[in-house]
Amino acid sequence: MTQEARFVTVDHAWSGAWSRRSVVRLTDEIELLGPPHTAHDGIPHLPGTLLSPFTDSHVHLGLIDPLLLGPGGIARVDDLGWDPDTASLWPEHGRLDPRWPEVRVAGGLLCPPGGYPSRSAWAPDTASVVVANPAAARRAVERMHDLGAALVKITLNSDVGPVFDDTTLRAIVDAAAEHVMTTTAHVQGVGQARRALAAGVDRFAHTPFSELLDDELIERLAARTSWISTLDIHGHGRGGAVHDVAVANLARFRTAGGHVLYGTDLGNGDLPVGVNERELRDLQRAGLGLDELLHALVAGVPLGGVGEGGRGTAHATWIPTPPPDDPAEAPAWLATAVVTTPDTLLEKTT
Ligand SMILES: [Zn+2]
Structure with a gap:
């Protein structure tokens, strides 16, 4: 089934490299686009971190x-x-x-x-x-x-x-x-x-x-x-x-x-x-x-979008908090990850 695209922004994203506030395109896949501009004013925002699937x-x-x-x-x-x-x-x-x-x-x-x-x-x-x-x-x-x-x-x-x-x-x-x-x-x-x-x-x-x-x-x-x-x-x-x-x-x-x-x-x-x-x-x-x-x-699987030829993934990783400043906290932070699909990510905005 073809899905009409929806858009959200997230505070942090990681797909081989870190980016700050980013636009995410949701169809039947999750695709990281890049930093928002004025056309993205008013689209739903999710405070948290979106990452390539684990x-x-x-x-x-x-x-x-x-x-x-x-x-x-x-x-x-x-x-x-x-x-x-x-x-x-x-x-x-x-x-x-x-x-x-x-x-x-x-x-x-x-x-x-x-x-x-x-x-x-x-x-x-x-x-x-x-x-x-x-x-x-x-x-x-x-x-x-x-x-x-x-x-x-x-x-x-x-x-x-x-x-x-x-x-x-x-x-x-x-x-x-x-x-x-x-x-x-x-x-x-x-x-x-x-x-x-x-x-x-x-x-x-x-x-x-x-x-x-x-x-x-x-x-x-x-x-x-x-x-x-x-x-x-x-x-x-x-x-x-x-x-x-x-x-x-x-x-x-x-x-x-x-x-x-x-x-x-x-x-x-x-x-x-x-x-x-x-x-x-x-x-x-x-x-x-x-x-x-x-x-x-991530074993080499990108989140798609920036620098990846524009193809998304069916799943991504969602962590509801920003990455920790203290590296010692990284394992505990990563262990709070859940898998998200386009639908479950959209549900978080409502
Ligand atoms: Zn074994």
Whole structure:
């Protein structure tokens, strides 16, 4: 349905950079236009901050209630592993139901025979897609692609079982590239980060936490991979040492110019559904300031409008207060975010 455009102004906006009072065009999308001029006198004003939609780049929708994500400030998710046939329904569900987030899925978790998570309690048996050799690797990636997956989840966890040999690992990465799919690996165990890099994996599903990586390896990882943070999964009674290793690795990865994505492994343990203030505090400990936190949260998705070719987004982030002067308050401020659509933003003006 075509919507006639409505306009509002907001006090602050962020779409890759900050702007002060801005005009927002609302159709079936939200589009940031720029500073108001006299023609905009009298249009409704919202005191608060409009931002690009926030993404959690590592969730398991099968373990949470997706309807809680929007009120919690998360507009988009990457699901990193579940029963492939069930997960294949989620992207369309996200398109049709405005209460759902936008969803990309990996489908199953590609693992070697007996490898993680085939014996783990959290995942249904059908979530583990066993890949025994390079030919099976190509078939498994094709199957996920045909089910509508945008991502390929690989497990490389030598702490709890066997891991892929280099040839099979490489075959998965090559097959994913042929289908323009992003490879995301669960990398755990000493030496596995180096192997993932050598194989050409795009993303790490977790900040490496098994060992303090050396500077030369960090430099190469920063040039070639993105890391999904998931620092808070180590924060609850699992001992501080692993957490400290992860924060130290991420701090050096960031300093080396590495691309950091906000992600929580939502569904894994007792984590808040929505923007996780503790995850953001941990990212601050690794050195990220407010703008870097925002870049990690939006995962490259702009709000549209200024400098973005004029295209808007179906969702945006709304925070009813101005950005804090004190950087230490940024995590708590960001955790008050809610997802807004054009309709729910208009409702706030009445
Ligand atoms: Zn996970």
